[in-house]
Amino acid sequence: GQASLAQDVALPEDIAATTQGLIDAGLQDDVGLKFVEDLTTEIGARLAGSPDEARARVWSINELKELGFDAVRVEDFTIPYWARTRESARVTGPNAQDLVITALGGSRATPQGGLEAELVRFESLAELQAADPATIKGKIAFIDEHMYKTQNGAGYGLAVRKRSGCAKAAAEKGGVACLIRSVGTQPRRMPHTGGMSREGALGDLPAAALSGPDADQLTRLLARGPVSVNLDIGVEYADAAPSGNVIAEIEGTDLKDEIVLIGCHLDSWDLGTGALDDGAGCGIVVGAAKLIADLPTKPRRTIRVVLYGSEEVGLFGGAAYARQHAEELEQHVLAAESDFGSGRIWRFQTNFGDSALPYAAIMKEVLMPLGVSPGDNAAGGGPDIGVLRRAGVPVVTPGQDGRDYFDYHHTPDDTFDKIDAEEFRQNVAVYAAFTYIAADTGWNFRNEPMSPVGTE
Amino acid sequence: GQASLAQDVALPEDIAATTQGLIDAGLQDDVGLKFVEDLTTEIGARLAGSPDEARARVWSINELKELGFDAVRVEDFTIPYWARTRESARVTGPNAQDLVITALGGSRATPQGGLEAELVRFESLAELQAADPATIKGKIAFIDEHMYKTQNGAGYGLAVRKRSGCAKAAAEKGGVACLIRSVGTQPRRMPHTGGMSREGALGDLPAAALSGPDADQLTRLLARGPVSVNLDIGVEYADAAPSGNVIAEIEGTDLKDEIVLIGCHLDSWDLGTGALDDGAGCGIVVGAAKLIADLPTKPRRTIRVVLYGSEEVGLFGGAAYARQHAEELEQHVLAAESDFGSGRIWRFQTNFGDSALPYAAIMKEVLMPLGVSPGDNAAGGGPDIGVLRRAGVPVVTPGQDGRDYFDYHHTPDDTFDKIDAEEFRQNVAVYAAFTYIAADTGWNFRNEPMSPVGTE
Ligand SMILES: [Zn+2]
Ligand SMILES: [Zn+2]
Ligand SMILES: [Zn+2]
Ligand SMILES: [Zn+2]
Structure with a gap:
């Protein structure tokens, strides 16, 4: 034809x-x-x-x-409407140090001064979704999934799932916050924001993206023992x-x-x-x-x-x-x-x-x-x-x-x-x-x- | 021999x-x-x-x-001892927008909430040093000098002069703060800190580095008319x-x-x-x-x-x-x-x-x-x-x-x-x-x- x-x-x-x-x-x-x-x-x-x-x-x-x-x-x-008003994160304890993060669109606020909890690391959203709730309850879920660099952006569809889904999956299991490795393809200390899935202005938990080097830093620290993070996010929102x-x-x-x-x-x-x-x-x-x-x-x-x-x-x-x-x-x-x-x-x-x-x-x-x-x-x-x-x-x-x-x-x-x-x-x-x-x-x-x- | x-x-x-x-x-x-x-x-x-x-x-x-x-x-x-406690800068007026800056080591603090003043742009520290004080009095000096990228780092010695000298030169002419294009060679929105010359913990004025793209942004805005900036820097220091x-x-x-x-x-x-x-x-x-x-x-x-x-x-x-x-x-x-x-x-x-x-x-x-x-x-x-x-x-x-x-x-x-x-x-x-x-x-x-x- x-x-x-x-x-x-x-x-x-x-x-x-x-x-x-x-x-x-x-x-x-x-x-x-x-x-x-x-x-x-x-x-x-x-x-x-x-x-x-x-x-x-x-x-x-x-x-x-x-x-x-x-x-x-x-x-x-x-x-x-949602907007960030403040954001910071810091490893606490003997390896205390600042992290570079940016809140995800729709993140909930933490209390002033932050919330502090232990990290649990996951290789992917799927691994978090499959995890025993007991391992996450009261903790911060950290999804360290990497993104592929492609000419047509095909890696984005895969990588963005963790941004959309982390807070919901963590909240269902009693987690208190989410940190994700940025949905991005550069090795600079510059995190990528973006929307999380939500109904109305707010998602399920405080949630932020880490730069790649910060995600790597947390992974190195976790290899040495338990890691706790203080996450401090402020937001304003309107219906x-x-x-x-x-x-x-x-x-x-x-x-x-x-x-x-x-x-x-x-x-x-x-x-x-x-x-x-x-x-x-x-x-x-x-x-x-x-x-x-x-x-x-x-x-x-x-x-x-x-x-x-x-x-x-x-x-x-x-x-x-x-x-x-x-x-x-x-x-x-x-x-x-x-x-x-x-x-x-x-x-x-x-x-x-x-x-x-x-x-x-x-x-x-x-x-x-x-x-x-x-x-x-x-x-x-x-x-x-x-x-x-x-x-x-x-x-x-x-x-x-x-x-x-x-x-x-x-x-x-x-x-x-x-x-x-x-x-x-x-x-x-x-x-x-x-x-x-x-x-x-x-x-x-x-x-x-x-x-x-x-x-x- | x-x-x-x-x-x-x-x-x-x-x-x-x-x-x-x-x-x-x-x-x-x-x-x-x-x-x-x-x-x-x-x-x-x-x-x-x-x-x-x-x-x-x-x-x-x-x-x-x-x-x-x-x-x-x-x-x-x-x-x-000197440390930053807060830092931000924002173009005010009809083109209001945030800038990405980082305070220079030894920067003085601004009042809480920042100081606001008009920018005056200079191509180099030498140009600032040669300028009529009347053009700077009450204003923020902005030195937009670029840095050369070389194998042995020779560009640093030239570029670092603006970091050392901006606050002193601006203060002598009645300026209220200094902004410099970062002493650095990358086009990312990531400013470079570093020491300014000072006696003791503090230099002469509040002073900060802009990322390259932010310096370019200010230069584009200045081509359209006067630009005012609110600069907010907090510091702590000790003898x-x-x-x-x-x-x-x-x-x-x-x-x-x-x-x-x-x-x-x-x-x-x-x-x-x-x-x-x-x-x-x-x-x-x-x-x-x-x-x-x-x-x-x-x-x-x-x-x-x-x-x-x-x-x-x-x-x-x-x-x-x-x-x-x-x-x-x-x-x-x-x-x-x-x-x-x-x-x-x-x-x-x-x-x-x-x-x-x-x-x-x-x-x-x-x-x-x-x-x-x-x-x-x-x-x-x-x-x-x-x-x-x-x-x-x-x-x-x-x-x-x-x-x-x-x-x-x-x-x-x-x-x-x-x-x-x-x-x-x-x-x-x-x-x-x-x-x-x-x-x-x-x-x-x-x-x-x-x-x-x-x-x-
Ligand atoms: Zn977009
Ligand atoms: Zn878009
Ligand atoms: Zn060194
Ligand atoms: Zn150095």
Whole structure:
């Protein structure tokens, strides 16, 4: 089917030429790079639900209006809010020494001055889950599981389980707190925060991440005998704090009710300035959209840029969008989200209906000169558009080289200087190309019962 | 002179054979590596004058006795004591955001809650020193000078001037605090502490180092308009706190009153565990000495291992040693200090009398198979033995490859995992070799008026 149909469809010549122009312009992008530089410099960290995230919305609205986008607006929602107010940890006893930790999002507070308890070490969350409660009762569970470094970030899914699950598993067995080896891939003394699973603002226990060297230090100390730790965490939280999605559009022409959505998330963790996660993604989609907005002729479909709020703490922006646009999801013809830094895109995956695979093939062919390998049809999309994919919206995943991403992710080190301008611009070029093709061809990326495919 | 004399002296065959055995054993060292692993694990940070440094002295005494050294002891002295109790900084105003800083050793405290003032940026200490006082009065001086990354650490001497001099220069012009770009060579959000110049425990102003990315952030913000910062530093200090040098010996035989001194410093800054600076140096000299102590026959001269106290805060251990051993300095035939991490030794410098240059040549020839280039005769020795060199004691500098040293130096990241075991062991082999040669040959490394050299 695919091969025969691929002969039947081709990119119209004018669209091909315009796409090539967008690619060339994307490789020279300044708008997108300036967007992330300004956002991370002028706002800095943008914790979900915080006044900083609110400032970032106001800032983004101003920027996007100034860039000339249509229908620039905030769509509000509320979230359970959590923030750290203090955090420290210290080995007590004869080997007394400070540890470098950072609280996990949703950590409960300890008493002022900390709670002190003995550590019990586990190689993995599974080992903690299988452990005899008697070994954990009254103690601090320490999960020392390492993370693999991979190009596509596949190690994250495995490693993040301990972050999500430690407090719940330890609490069930009578543990008093959780320490995990950071979900990260660098050997520096810089721990990685991130959300733990929770209902509402708070999880089950005080919980924090140790840097890799600190986890190793505890393992060496445990080899010498029992180790107790004083863990001191302060938090503030609220059931409902303001957040919102920032939206800007390029209104389409004859197909303006059909939407090509490209997104990112505007919130970040509080430690860094949210440059790679996810200021870069916002710069990439804004930069790509601006190139299209500047074309002499608008594309046929509407391009909607969504800067999701409160991704980090539970994908609240994505859920709010799906709820607030429930009536309109059928008209979403394609969605993509950039949320994996700004490393060079090495692969382009789709998640299209079978009948639309020839369109995927054309997109891949267009992107190949940018060094992009053709990927499979199993794209996951990004975190905030997962809900759209599950509702049947076709998605693409422009796969970035993320080998270094988890060196910086959710640490103070996620700052603008980590963005490589040349790699960033290749991302802008890729996004501009497929977005424009999707918007101007009018192609249907869903299954098309009436399509010429499907006779064999 | 040198060439002709080199034919006249040679390493006696038995000493050459023993030296080769020590080199082979050094390359298999476990004692030295275990010393630094245990010290940095069981004690951790060892701030000068603190209870942690005191614990490290007790710990070292026990270890050195257990290793079988002679005359293991502490030689006490007191120092002005300084420690941080809190530190934070935050940009205020419309771009409000946290900065990552660390107080410099000797920083004054700010009021509780911080002092807030506008920043004035300087490219260098010299620019601050030349500035019109009116531009600084009531403000925070920010010196953004970068540091060069070099193999032999030459960039440090240039870069450290801003750390020493910022507070004094700013105070003289009515400034209220100092922020410097870290004296360091890595792009992570991890600032480097270190001493500022001061009389007694305190310097002239509150002073702190910014990480590189934070310095860049301030520079970007200053390009957009005036920037004010709230700087909050708490300190404790005392005029006299206990410190001491830990000493262990291998008593010599017929020349036991003559001393070959190999040293390191036991104290560290408070942020890391003092692995590269200078646990490694202590492991190297202890490991080397232990190999010599285990020989079937003791060398003729006494080998004295000195773990200096309170180096970081003003070379107090070195000064105390010179004072307490003033009568004995003439009998110090050679001194070396390892205080630049544990990178591979690539060069061997001496600082010998002219008549002793043939001995330098022999040492260099012995070390060349370890990948060590012959260096010049302008060795500086290490920080704590500078006072010995100035008093006429011959010194050597086994020059380590320190390209990465200032990535970790004086940061939380100075931890055991940064030590490469193979490179560390090459250091042990080098130290064992030259120390043994110096101790067992009886050679005179000073100028020797009666020497056969000096006729031309
Ligand atoms: Zn993200
Ligand atoms: Zn994230
Ligand atoms: Zn040092
Ligand atoms: Zn130092």
